[in-house]
Amino acid sequence: MKLSVFGFQALWSPYFLCVIILVSLLFFASATTWRHRFSVSEPLTKAQAVYFSLAMMLLYIVKGTPIDVLAHISFTMHMVQMALLLLLVPIVLIKGIPWWMWQAFISLRIIRPLWRVVTQPIVSLFTFTLLFSFYHIPVILDVVKLSEPLHAAYTSLLFSSAVWMYWSLLNPIPGSKEIKGLHKIGIVMANAVLITPACALIIFADMPMYETYVAGDAWLQSMALCVPASTLAMLPSLGVTGPELFMSMSTLEDQQLGGIVMKIIQEIIFGALLYSIFRKWYKNEQKNADAITAAALEERKAMSQYY
Known part of the structure; x- marks a missing residue:
């Protein structure tokens, strides 16, 4: 069955495009x-634009x-959507907004104390990975x-936590306290490790885990998140009863593939x-090699006085 059955508004979200x-x-x-x-x-740079x-x-x-x-029909597409939304969009968004606009936002009285806490590397790392794991x-x-309100709220919170997590790695504000390159590499690797259990449970499950991706009322109700109510009411009469009508694989295979794709x-x-962080770290080390060597010699000299 073709996706056109859901109508133009569901497929292309003209109101969201206007926003x-x-x-x-x-x-x-x-x-x-x-x-x-x-x-x-x-001035706004070309790169930022x-x-x-x-x-x-x-x-x-x-x-x-x-x-x-498709993300509400296929769990694989859901994971593609989540991966792009949470792991890629925050990076380009942080890089796209000028540092002085970020600074103006963070300096707001209601934002400043909260931002200081949620962007702490350990706090942001565990906040993001726990919210992601709990969601699945x-x-x-x-x-x-x-629930449309609950889905919007949880997705917004999850996206915000992704921005907080990346902030400690990409903070663009000049003069801000920056964590060392090695620590940044550790954060990225820890993130990859902490997300793995959720993906593994999905990949190695021996039965479909999500009612909203199985044929029945739960799936039709979940489609209300992206399909207008008038169109949704017509679907049963058109023979649309479950996601299997739009897929060539079983629900279990789709679920397992989703975990792998994520x-x-x-x-x-x-x-x-990691490549970008390591490259920047290496260039910085090379550029400041003399200063780093001098500091190391001074530290060694100071230590030798005690022996």
Whole structure:
């Protein structure tokens, strides 16, 4: 059966596209024409404009195109959607927003104390991995997918936790306390390790775990997250009773493939991030080699006085 049965609004989310366009226009106006209203500002660079535009495009692709409908039909597509939304979009978003706009946001009285806590490397690492792992516990995912407000709230919190987690690695504000390159590498590797158990449980399960991806009322109810109520009411009369009508594999195979795909995408993104961190760290070490050597000699000299 073709996806066109769900209608244009479900497949292309025109209202969400309008929101994305509006946010983009407000951002570029704030970063160019209105930037002098900020206490500190700099001209928007081409790289920042490209990164922000890419973030908005990715956000629309994963949440506003047929990928969103497919993510409610196929668990594999759900994991692709989650991987891109949580592991890739936050990186390009942080890089796309100028540091002085970040600084203005973080300096808000209501934001400053909370941001200081949630962006601590250990706190952000465990917050993200726990929220991600809890979300994929069958009873939690099924409950969340049956409530539009709950789904929106949990997804927003999960996305925010991903931004907090990446902040300690990509903090663009000049003069901010920066953790060492080796520690950044440790955070990325720890993240990969902590997400693995959730993926492993999904990959090695011997039966479908999620009611909202099995034929029946639960699946039809979950489709209300992306399909208008009027269209949803017509689906049973059109013979649409379950996700198996749109897939060539069984529910269990789709579930197992989803866990594998999530792990593969995660390894690719984290691998590229590790390369970037290591490269920057190595260049910094080479650039400041003399200063590092002098500091090491001074430390050794000071220690020798005690022996």
